[in-house]
Amino acid sequence: MSDFSEKDTIVQVGKYKVQVIRELCIGAASCVAFSPDTFSLDDEKKAVVNGQSADEANVIMAAQSCPTKAIIVEDTETGEQVWPS
DSSP, X not given: OOOXXXXXOEEEETTEEEEEOTTXXXXXXXXXXXXXXXXXXXXXXXXXXXXXXXXXXXXXXXXXXXXXXXXXXXXXXXXXXXXXX
């Protein structure tokens, strides 16, 4: 995983570890549109991972929809970074 600030979190969602890099997030909210059970915007209008279980395909689509690639997804079974690839 990438270096992250103290406000960044890594949350387990299904078989994935999901992280939002706050420095890169511009609050576009496309991740919220694709996976509202997993992502939301905080009071700073930055994406956060709620950690709720969701459709894993939606989590990947949400990460891929981020215009700044601020969402990192790692497969915990293989240890490989799924997005960005």
